[in-house]
Amino acid sequence: MQVTIKEASKLLKDKKISSIELTSEYLERIDSVESNLRALVTVTGEQALEQARKADEVIAAGKNGPLTGIPIVIKDNMCTRGVRTTCSSKMLENFIPPYDATVVEKLNAAGMVMVGKSNLDEFAMGSSTENSALFTTRNPWDTDRVPGGSSGGSAVAVAAGEAVCAVGSDTGGSIRQPAGFCSVVGMKPTYGRVSRYGLVAFASSLDQIGPLTQDVTDCALLMNAIAGYDQRDSTSIPEPVPDYTKSLKTDLKGMRLGVPKEYYVEGMQSGVSDAIQTALKKLEELGAVIEETSLPHTPYALAVYYIIAPSEASANLARYDGVKYGYSYEGDTMWESLEKTRENGFGPEVKRRIMLGTYALSAGYYDAWYLKAQKVRTLIRREFDAAFEKYDALITPTSPTVPFRIGEKMDDPLAMYLSDICTLPVNIAGVPGISIPAGFSEGLPVGMQVIGKPFGEEAMLLIAYAYEQATEWHKRRAEV
Amino acid sequence: MKISREEVLHIARLARIALNEKEITRLSEQLSNLLDNFEILQRVNTDNVPPTAQSVDLQSVTRDDDVTPSFPPEDILANAPRRDEDCFRVKPVLE
Numbered sequence: 001m002q003v004t005i006k007e008a009s010k011l012l013k014d015k016k017i018s019s020i021e022l023t024s025e026y027l028e029r030i031d032s033v034e035s036n037l038r039a040l041v042t043v044t045g046e047q048a049l050e051q052a053r054k055a056d057e058v059i060a061a062g063k064n065g066p067l068t069g070i071p072i073v074i075k076d077n078m079c080t081r082g083v084r085t086t087c088s089s090k091m092l093e094n095f096i097p098p099y100d101a102t103v104v105e106k107l108n109a110a111g112m113v114m115v116g117k118s119n120l121d122e123f124a125m126g127s128s129t130e131n132s133a134l135f136t137t138r139n140p141w142d143t144d145r146v147p148g149g150s151s152g153g154s155a156v157a158v159a160a161g162e163a164v165c166a167v168g169s170d171t172g173g174s175i176r177q178p179a180g181f182c183s184v185v186g187m188k189p190t191y192g193r194v195s196r197y198g199l200v201a202f203a204s205s206l207d208q209i210g211p212l213t214q215d216v217t218d219c220a221l222l223m224n225a226i227a228g229y230d231q232r233d234s235t236s237i238p239e240p241v242p243d244y245t246k247s248l249k250t251d252l253k254g255m256r257l258g259v260p261k262e263y264y265v266e267g268m269q270s271g272v273s274d275a276i277q278t279a280l281k282k283l284e285e286l287g288a289v290i291e292e293t294s295l296p297h298t299p300y301a302l303a304v305y306y307i308i309a310p311s312e313a314s315a316n317l318a319r320y321d322g323v324k325y326g327y328s329y330e331g332d333t334m335w336e337s338l339e340k341t342r343e344n345g346f347g348p349e350v351k352r353r354i355m356l357g358t359y360a361l362s363a364g365y366y367d368a369w370y371l372k373a374q375k376v377r378t379l380i381r382r383e384f385d386a387a388f389e390k391y392d393a394l395i396t397p398t399s400p401t402v403p404f405r406i407g408e409k410m411d412d413p414l415a416m417y418l419s420d421i422c423t424l425p426v427n428i429a430g431v432p433g434i435s436i437p438a439g440f441s442e443g444l445p446v447g448m449q450v451i452g453k454p455f456g457e458e459a460m461l462l463i464a465y466a467y468e469q470a471t472e473w474h475k476r477r478a479e480v
Numbered sequence: 481m482k483i484s485r486e487e488v489l490h491i492a493r494l495a496r497i498a499l500n501e502k503e504i505t506r507l508s509e510q511l512s513n514l515l516d517n518f519e520i521l522q523r524v525n526t527d528n529v530p531p532t533a534q535s536v537d538l539q540s541v542t543r544d545d546d547v548t549p550s551f552p553p554e555d556i557l558a559n560a561p562r563r564d565e566d567c568f569r570v571k572p573v574l575e
Contacts, residue, residue: 098555192536205534234541235534303518314495323568328561334571335496343498351497355488355507356514358495368522374531376524381532413510414517430535454535 002161005218019069023052026071030162039156040116041076051113068111073163076117079198088132089122091345101198110225118153122347124202127419131349140478145403148178155182166212173423176435180398180447183437186212191430192237195230203312206427216465220244247458248465253287258391262298268400271441279438301425307373314357384429388453398435398447437473481515
């Protein structure tokens with residue numbers, strides 16, 4: 001059984017199935033595919049059945065909402081009270097948070113059933129889940145290939161029917177790129193739209209939580225539950241949350257869409273650009289006006305990102321000192337304990353980024369690297385602002401390639417970083433982006449990215465929905 | 481942009497991460513290579529361009545100073561690697 005939120009909600013409401021039955025089916029599915037795919041760090045079977053029992057009471061009382069009783073997976077960098085939250089790092093392998101992230105609180109309040117916590121690149125640093133210190137997750141479309149990352153576990157859980165939907169986090173593409181690689185829908189909302197309280201910090205000015213779902217309708221339903229102001233996140237925006245499902249229409253008449261030419265980078269696979277060309281024709285048929293446009297500072301986005309994100313990470317990860325929680329090495333002196341804790345607790349990519357960020361922030365290099373990157377960030381933002389005066393949204397591929405082979409890019413950090421080339425600028429500018437299934441190249445998924453204006457999630461979802469309804473890609477399932 | 485062995489050791493000390501010989505060599509190569517690629521930033525004219533620290537136009541966010549319960553000490557100390565009564569236990573900072 002693989003149902004969407006909307007379908008499951010109807011089955012539950014009509015009493016065709018109970019949440020206990022639905023949850024049990026998903027737990028069985030997890031049991032049968034996990035040895036092969038390894039999407040989940042922790043399966044929370046007992047707690048899930050307890051949550052399902054409560055959901056059934058809510059349903060019996062007729063007080064259910066659209067998400068009541070629906071199995072979900074949560075990326076293992078969001079704090080869940082009493083359930084270990086590892087960030088797929090040795091540093092937090094046994095960390096049990098004393099509180100829930102705001103998003104988790106909201107999903108609990110909506111009556112959702114958490115069936116597990118999903119694997120990620122350690123501390124969300126990576127594009128393939130290969131940087132997980134625990135294990136690598138496999139792509140259900142080809143298990144020799146990566147699922148993308150860092151929210152690879154969440155994307156696989158949705159694609160392989162281990163949960164109805166999932167949440168992930170996206171700092172430079174970590175929701176959208178794995179969504180594209182696994183042929184599911186993944187959205188990074190506008191920075192400030194969803195509270196980051198309880199999300200283990202990676203790069204605070206770029207991190208944002210968002211949904212991974214089987215279709216655009218489910219994405220809107222999940223956004224309705226998680227978006228909104230939170231006093232505990234000082235960067236969350238005090239704006240009312242619209243009902244995102246109301247924006248789902250199939251007519252794109254009058255919509256103006258820009259196609260930034262700089263996104264068609266060297267190294268883009270022809271199978272990917274062909275699929276996007278075909279998708280653009282479809283959008284045109286639906287009534288949209290499509291124009292090529294230019295965002296000339298795009299080629300600098302990679303450098304800007306890989307200065308700013310590691311700099312922020314180096315400060316955020318200074319908290320892992322082996323004193324308050326997490327892995328701890330007991331040396332002879334305080335400094336030895338601290339340095340060995342961090343040597344043994346962090347994996348190679350996390351160390352690399354802490355080192356890069358520490359360098360960019362250090363005396364003598366701050367102006368040349370960090371401050372320079374922040375200034376170019378301003379230019380990239382301005383370019384998006386200017387583009388959105390002409391266009392309702394921008395259309396790009398989600399990633400320049402289809403899923404690559406496990407191990408292929410592990411020895412070359414730069415090659416790995418390039419797989420986020422189309423998604424990074426969106427975080428730099430703080431605007432929203434969504435990846436939707438847009439076809440296949442040699443049997444492997446291709447994602448299309450729709451980039452929206454700040455707080456323009458509704459127009460973005462409309463475009464995504466209209467395209468989805470005119471195509472069949474989202475209905476294809478990986479055979480597991 | 482060459483990041484020497486000495487520079488790697490200096491950064492590692494600032495970041496308080498111990499490194500083995502293999503890591504020092506590899507990080508020297510990898511950081512040099514990455515920064516070479518990021519040199520293109522220096523080509524961008526940023527005269528009179530202000531820096532962006534974050535994309536939200538909020539300034540000096542405040543909230544009401546409401547009194548709310550704090551976490552119980554037991555909850556916070558539950559994850560402590562070493563504890564001594566209601567304190568985290570650490571090695572002496574000053575000898």
